[in-house]
Amino acid sequence: MKLTGAEIICECLLEQGVDTVFGYPGGAALNTYDALYRYSDRINHILTAHEQGASHAADGYARSTGKTGVVLTTSGPGATNIVTGLATANIDSIPMVAITANVNTDQLGRDSFQEVDIVNIVKPITKASWLVERVEDLAPSIRKAFALAKDGRKGPVLIDVPKDITAQSAEYFPEEPARSKMIKIENPDSIRRVQELIRNAKRPMIYAGGGILSADACKEFLAFAELIDAPVCCSLMALGAIPASHPLFIGNIGMHGGYETGKITAECDLMISCGARFSDRVAGDREKFGEQAKIVQLEIDKKEINKNVRVDEYVLGDLKSSVTALTVGLEQQKHSEWLAQIDVWKHELDSVKPYEDEYPQPHDIIYAVNGLKKPTDIIATDVGQHQMWVAQFAKIEAERTLLTSGGMGTMGFGMGAAIGAQIAHPDRRVFLFTGDGSFHMNLNELVTLKSYNLPIIVLVMNNAVLGMVRQWQKLFYGSRFSQTDPHRATDFVKLANAFGVEGMRIAHDDDIMPVLEKAIALNAPVVIDVQISPDENVLPMIPPGKTVNEIVTEMD
Known part of the structure; x- marks a missing residue:
């Protein structure tokens, strides 16, 4: 059937299972919004007060569901207003598709009203971005954007659609959405070596990252943690990957983590990083972070291997596949003495008190x-x-x-x-x-x-x-x-x-x-x-570039 570009956008969104989009209309996007009026029984559009709010809403939708969030904007400032939202989603590996409008193709490059080269502006903070120059390319472009957002290490993708492309017509042929590609373990020989490190460890720990949630691997990860009987220290992004009430959950790791999580990283003999980046807020002194331990990194993105901290072994692939493979043939491990020591550390900083005054704490x-x-x-x-x-x-x-x-x-x-x-x-x-x-x-x-x-x-x-x-x-x-x-x-x-x-x-x-x-x-x-009090502080705190040995427990 022959459809306008605006109608193709709506049909492709439905094709990808999208039922909600977040955005803000404008002149260059009017054709798309006119089509959304006719599709309003199938596509719910949430109008925010500002495009940045729309981009964060699409992000929150994606984080809370695991689906791909969608944001729509007009050209110029409408497009640039979502830059911070795209950067936020990119570094946290959140799948998003941004569809921005632009001026007519014959007005591009002429400093036209509300024209901006958003494609090149966002290249460093997206998985990909491109301009759609022919209406015949619109449907393939949208399908490609959704596939890219979800495949491998997830992230945002932007496609820029000039106004005249949304007005032109082309044949539209429905397609089933592409299935996400399963990333195979690229170095399967490493599984046996990591298993041997696990068997030999007396004081293992798991440094859990947001990649566990990105891979929808919480169930498999929990089974792995229980099998190796290792305490789990979570990055900010990993909180919720293991229930807070679980006996192996220790808490948040890093600059404002607990004393016990700092001591675990300093005293463990095996550290297994699962979908984490060893960021500066966790590995303050990268040379000393886990220096006494063997470090293993489970990661989907090859660029993250050895980027911040040198590791002894790594498994490159989808995290769900990696933790599942590590459990095959591995015996139940027990580390009761190690866990008992951690329980002692949990109470060593009970003397840290909040600022005492008349304010609520x-x-x-x-x-x-x-x-x-x-x-x-x-x-x-x-x-x-x-x-x-x-x-x-x-x-x-x-x-x-x-x-x-x-x-x-x-x-x-x-x-x-x-x-x-x-x-x-x-x-x-x-x-x-x-x-x-x-x-x-x-x-x-x-x-x-x-x-x-x-x-x-x-x-x-x-x-x-x-x-x-x-x-x-x-x-x-x-x-x-x-x-x-x-x-x-x-x-x-x-x-x-x-x-x-x-x-x-x-x-x-x-x-x-x-x-x-x-x-x-x-x-x-x-x-x-x-x-609350203006003198309330977040404690304990490990200063930037320092270790748990220099932890701050009181402000004076």
């Missing part, structure tokens, strides 16, 4: 949410101190229930991600933990919460400062607080009301449970102003 807020939410409810975060408190204190029991910007550290990510997750899971509650600094970057999306009546509970951990940067200024810059005490006078309760959203406030310990229970009972969007 961040961990008390998070503990309260732990007790009220269901295991499958979702927590989204922005970036800063609140993000690290969530990593330390939230009980993440199920996969894909923590959405956070790990590699890019994107302030302003949380609201969009929460929207995408809530759209994807209308039967669950979504809690967004944000800081007053991050919230000021994305509060415009409160209009989206209200427009779609999304029952997201936004907890603004309000210390009236840029807390994480201020904490670094305390530790490393002689308490010279340059531009981290912004003296803003925003009343978040009144602000929420102005957007038509319920606003509440937690100012004292006695407010915590009544306010949270009321917010949950409303089953509507709520903003809670949680007033």
Whole structure:
């Protein structure tokens, strides 16, 4: 059948199993949006307040479902507004397809109104990007974009479609979506050698990364961890890959991880990295990180092997295949003495106390949410101190229930991600933990919460400062607080009301449970102003480039 390019876009989205897209219309995208009007019974379009919010929403949708998120924008600033969203998805390996409009093909390269070369702008932060120059190439381009986003190491792909291409017609032939390619283990001989290292280890550990979730390998990974009886230390991206209540789960690893996770990396004799990047926030001193141990890396992306930390063995392939292969023929291992020692380390820093004053404590807020939410409810975060408190204190029991910007550290990510997750899971509650600094970057999306009546509970951990940067200024810059005490006078309760959203406030310990229970009972969007101390800090902390031996447990 003969269809316009705009109709081909809609048919290809349906062909790929897409039922929801996030975006914002504009002149160059009008043909596509006119087609979406006719497809509105099959494709749900979520209109955000800003294209960056749409890109983060598509990201949150993808993180919480494992599907490919889709964002649509117009040309020029509409396209450039999603750059941060693409970079965020790229470094965290999140599958996304961005379809941007552009000016007519005969206007390209003429500095036309709202023209920008988005294809070349995003090349370093996407798996691929290209311009569609013929309507006949449109369907193959969309199919290729979806296949690329999901194959191998997942990530975002952008295709740029000039306006006249969406108006022209071409024959459209439906196709079944391509199946994701199973990445075979490229070096199968390594399996036997790694198994032998496991058999000989007395103090093994697993450094778990987000690649476990990307590979949909949580079940297989848990079976592997239990078979080798190894403690699991999770990167920020891996939280939820193993239930927080599981006896082998130790906690978050790295700069703001627990003392016990730092000691494990310093004392283990075998470290098995599963889908992790050895980033600077985990391997602070790369020369000393795990220097006493044999290090094994299970990884899908060859570029990550030996990139940050030298390893003794690696298995290159799909993580689900790798951990499954390692269990075949491997006997049950037992490490009771090692696990008992770890239990001792867990209590060695019980003396670390929060800042004592009249304010509610961040961990008390998070503990309260732990007790009220269901295991499958979702927590989204922005970036800063609140993000690290969530990593330390939230009980993440199920996969894909923590959405956070790990590699890019994107302030302003949380609201969009929460929207995408809530759209994807209308039967669950979504809690967004944000800081007053991050919230000021994305509060415009409160209009989206209200427009779609999304029952997201936004907890603004309000210390009236840029807390994480201020904490670094305390530790490393002689308490010279340059531009981290912004003296803003925003009343978040009144602000929420102005957007038509319920606003509440937690100012004292006695407010915590009544306010949270009321917010949950409303089953509507709520903003809670949680007033915490500006002197509250994230502790313990391993300074940049240091080891657990230099851990900071108190600010003075």
